[in-house]
Amino acid sequence: MFEDIPVEVGLIHEGERIRKEDMHVELGGPKVPGKFELVLVRDPGAITDGSVRVVGPDLDMLEPGKSYQFGILIEVSGEKLEEDLEGVLERRIHEYCNYIQGVMHLNQRYDIWVRIGKKSFSKGLKSFRQIGSVLIGLYRNELPIIEKIQVTFLTGGDEFDTYYPMARERYEARDSRARGLSDEEVDTFYGCALCQSFAPSHICVITPQRYANCGAISWFDGRAAARMDPEGPIFPIAKGECIDPESGEYTGVNEHARKRSMGEVDRIWLYSAFGYPHTSCGCFEAIAFYIPEVEGFGIVHRRFSGPTVNGLAFSTLADSTAGGRQIEGFHGLSLEYMRSVKFLKADGGWSAVVWMPSEIKELLGSVIPADVSRAIATENDAGDIPTLQAFLKEMNHPVVGRWVSPEEPAPGRDSGQGRSPEHPVMTIGELPLSSGGVTIILKNAKIYAEKIIIRPAGAGKTGGGKDA
Numbered sequence: 001m002f003e004d005i006p007v008e009v010g011l012i013h014e015g016e017r018i019r020k021e022d023m024h025v026e027l028g029g030p031k032v033p034g035k036f037e038l039v040l041v042r043d044p045g046a047i048t049d050g051s052v053r054v055v056g057p058d059l060d061m062l063e064p065g066k067s068y069q070f071g072i073l074i075e076v077s078g079e080k081l082e083e084d085l086e087g088v089l090e091r092r093i094h095e096y097c098n099y100i101q102g103v104m105h106l107n108q109r110y111d112i113w114v115r116i117g118k119k120s121f122s123k124g125l126k127s128f129r130q131i132g133s134v135l136i137g138l139y140r141n142e143l144p145i146i147e148k149i150q151v152t153f154l155t156g157g158d159e160f161d162t163y164y165p166m167a168r169e170r171y172e173a174r175d176s177r178a179r180g181l182s183d184e185e186v187d188t189f190y191g192c193a194l195c196q197s198f199a200p201s202h203i204c205v206i207t208p209q210r211y212a213n214c215g216a217i218s219w220f221d222g223r224a225a226a227r228m229d230p231e232g233p234i235f236p237i238a239k240g241e242c243i244d245p246e247s248g249e250y251t252g253v254n255e256h257a258r259k260r261s262m263g264e265v266d267r268i269w270l271y272s273a274f275g276y277p278h279t280s281c282g283c284f285e286a287i288a289f290y291i292p293e294v295e296g297f298g299i300v301h302r303r304f305s306g307p308t309v310n311g312l313a314f315s316t317l318a319d320s321t322a323g324g325r326q327i328e329g330f331h332g333l334s335l336e337y338m339r340s341v342k343f344l345k346a347d348g349g350w351s352a353v354v355w356m357p358s359e360i361k362e363l364l365g366s367v368i369p370a371d372v373s374r375a376i377a378t379e380n381d382a383g384d385i386p387t388l389q390a391f392l393k394e395m396n397h398p399v400v401g402r403w404v405s406p407e408e409p410a411p412g413r414d415s416g417q418g419r420s421p422e423h424p425v426m427t428i429g430e431l432p433l434s435s436g437g438v439t440i441i442l443k444n445a446k447i448y449a450e451k452i453i454i455r456p457a458g459a460g461k462t463g464g465g466k467d468a
């Protein structure tokens, strides 16, 4: 099917990672502000079927080791195609690019991050036209609903400046459509298993009020996708009985999670980062991370390049969050879900958020309740935990009421006291304990303690330790 491309194409390459030292070039990604991918449904007359255009320098003209602005525009037509399907067709770009040996595609929409591997480049993968012809072949083969298709890659020029703002408008129009419908009003949610190649036990559960973690698929998109391709990765979930409206637990969701994760995950609380949190693959737009010292959540989005208030960068927190596990206190989410009234509802919603980058605080300004908003610190207010504690106390943030005594300094790393007993002080994906020649592995261990003492290995019982 792909004789004109010098590298392999197939499912086997999905999930392949290309490290910085192995990349020929990087397209989009965190160093580049302008990047997008967009699918548009057009009239048949507007499409030159099968054509691939490159606007700006082609792959072999780009300087090795550098990062470039990047856009992928795919235009399609078909009698049964509707605008509703654009978001879902667009998400397939991620899947199909990753089928190509030596091409790594991460994220979605305005956050795409693509790397071309050195080995594949030296084998002859030197033009975007080759990648475009693979995309066209896969779209046609897997989605016969598409009758005509053309692909454009943009690495610069006026056209990039035209399509980039158009893409941003289009994303907003899709997202706003899903606002206003509640989870209680529908009988069916949608599940997406597209990211199981990266996280085999993960499915996204997409509800009207809980947007997909990647921020690319709304409930309407899920519905359109499941109708278009009933055997595809997006499927309906009859929501069943509501076990608890506060945490968002449904019998139908639990059933599907169990089946699709092969028993790894058997309960999901849709609106909580504790208990049985929704799993995260790795494509989330942002992370909510619990900060035990202040009994609240920090939020960090993918574009934030600095360390967060607990000293950890997005990438480090992402390692603790991704992989399809249920790690209490680490929760992958989309920016759109943060607009929902169900956002971390069981954990206190916005009243539990204590820190977030100023960029998203500004972006979400209209949805954060005004009285809490002023008390949520950003990187400009607090760069470490003691400063955050002082800020929250000064602003009388709602979490301060949960501390042992609001008059006293907030519980800190060195006391370990005063935390709510219902929240663990530490959650670990796998904790090996070795003793007497056997190793016991505790999976998804949750540690509840009044005090934790961390000592370097080999330190005596009384020296070299640090309370945490």
Ligand code: SF4
Pocket: 091, 192, 193, 194, 195, 196, 203, 204, 212, 213, 214, 215, 216, 217, 281, 283, 284
């Ligand atoms: S993040 Fe979720 S919704 Fe988005 S593609 Fe992956 S599994 Fe699907």
